Amino acid sequence: MTPVQVNTPGGRYPIHIGAGRLQKLQESVPDNVTAIAIITNPTVGSLYLRDARESLERTGKHIIEITLPDGEAHKNWETLQHIFDALLENRFDRKCLLVALGGGVIGDMVGFAAACYMRGVRFLQVPTTLLAQVDSSVGGKTGITHPLGKNMIGAFYQPVAVEIDTNVLHTLPEREIAAGLAEVIKYGLIADAAFFCWCENQVNALKALDEEKISYAIQRSCECKAHVVGEDERESGLRAILNFGHTFGHAIEAGLGYGDWLHGEAVGCGMTQAAELSAHTVGLDTASVKRIRNLVHAIGCPITPPNLGTERWIELMQVDKKTEGGQIRFVLLPEIGKAVVQAAPLNVVRDVLHKTAVPAL
Ligand code: NAD
Numbered sequence: 320m321t322p323v324q325v326n327t328p329g330g331r332y333p334i335h336i337g338a339g340r341l342q343k344l345q346e347s348v349p350d351n352v353t354a355i356a357i358i359t360n361p362t363v364g365s366l367y368l369r370d371a372r373e374s375l376e377r378t379g380k381h382i383i384e385i386t387l388p389d390g391e392a393h394k395n396w397e398t399l400q401h402i403f404d405a406l407l408e409n410r411f412d413r414k415c416l417l418v419a420l421g422g423g424v425i426g427d428m429v430g431f432a433a434a435c436y437m438r439g440v441r442f443l444q445v446p447t448t449l450l451a452q453v454d455s456s457v458g459g460k461t462g463i464t465h466p467l468g469k470n471m472i473g474a475f476y477q478p479v480a481v482e483i484d485t486n487v488l489h490t491l492p493e494r495e496i497a498a499g500l501a502e503v504i505k506y507g508l509i510a511d512a513a514f515f516c517w518c519e520n521q522v523n524a525l526k527a528l529d530e531e532k533i534s535y536a537i538q539r540s541c542e543c544k545a546h547v548v549g550e551d552e553r554e555s556g557l558r559a560i561l562n563f564g565h566t567f568g569h570a571i572e573a574g575l576g577y578g579d580w581l582h583g584e585a586v587g588c589g590m591t592q593a594a595e596l597s598a599h600t601v602g603l604d605t606a607s608v609k610r611i612r613n614l615v616h617a618i619g620c621p622i623t624p625p626n627l628g629t630e631r632w633i634e635l636m637q638v639d640k641k642t643e644g645g646q647i648r649f650v651l652l653p654e655i656g657k658a659v660v661q662a663a664p665l666n667v668v669r670d671v672l673h674k675t676a677v678p679a680l
Pocket residue numbers: 360362363366389390391394421422423424425427447448450451454455456457458459460461470487488489490491492495582
């Protein structure tokens with residue numbers, strides 16, 4: 320498969336996609352690298368560290384392994400410090416390479432460690448969840464969570480390459496696949512109506528991880544994301560459309576406590592709410608709202624939002640990074656395949672919260 324190319328002011332790099340890429344990681348190691356740190360967690364490490372190490376050993380470089388605890392709860396300063404300790408203890412210099420082997424938590428943390436260590440060293444993304452393959456590994460958003468806010472400390476910092484091995488998806492729990500598929504269909508909704516339609520037709524093959532179909536879905540998702548971040552690396556405008564469904568989704572995650580729903584599940588449900596809001600504000604037709612609900616349901620994500628209480632919903636959504644002057648701004652769809660970012664009147668948002676609280680397929 321032809322690599323997808325990402326071109327941003329902060330870096331230009333390829334995304335390689337295919338079955339068996341884990342056995343070819345050496346192809347993405349720059350020649351002048353002095354040493355390599357593979358950073359992973361016990362879950363991913365027990366499955367894929369050996370293969371990753373074997374391919375990287377073909378470079379002849381010195382290699383160390385750093386294993387971090389698994390889970391969102393560890394995406395913090397303490398874990399980052401563990402990375403820096405290991406790099407300094409092993410005398411890693413400015414020409415080292417960090418390899419992020421894991422899902423979005425590992426990728427975000429390793430990217431941020433790379434941005435900070437000696438004021439910036441190179442890193443390679445090897446995403447192992449579907450969500451990380453289609454979203455978090457691409458575009459250079461890196462960071463950690465502060466007790467007062469998720470992903471609030473970070474940097475835009477691009478990797479040297481992204482290596483996506485579709486084989487690793489087969490060990491993911493079903494819920495993680497559904498969460499990743501929510502981000503896949505998001506690209507159809509915001510940028511490519513034909514791709515959304517293709518996802519509707521291929522939903523069973525995608526859930527079953529059919530090699531040809533899932534590879535195409537990953538490739539098309541990465542192309543969409545590469546285009547958006549190529550236009551707006553630092554989210555001064557267009558990049559905000561990648562947050563379709565996220566204003567509602569973040570409120571679900573924060574309102575229930577992180578970890579109850581997966582991020583992608585919250586985004587999936589949030590997309591159905593944002594679709595309803597789009598019908599009330601920018602004229603999305605009701606047939607499209609129904610198609611969106613049906614597809615989110617079909618991939619296995621929840622479509623009935625939790626009952627947080629209307630005012631609590633509003634309060635949580637006001638914390639969103641897109642809020643300006645107290646006005647909540649949403650990514651909305653005038654039609655499938657086209658996104659705009661604009662404020663919505665609070666009374667309309669309240670109506671939508673009431674309406675979407677009632678399950679109706
Ligand atoms: P995750 O990294 O926690 O991975 C989910 C679980 O799956 C973990 O337990 C992990 O160890 C396990 N796992 C990973 N690969 C596996 C495999 N192949 N087989 C079996 N188990 C495997 O979660 P995630 O959904 O990948 O990422 C969520 C994180 O990504 C959040 O912290 C979120 O903020 C971040 N994120 C970042 C961006 C960005 O642009 N940087 C975008 C979206 C999400």
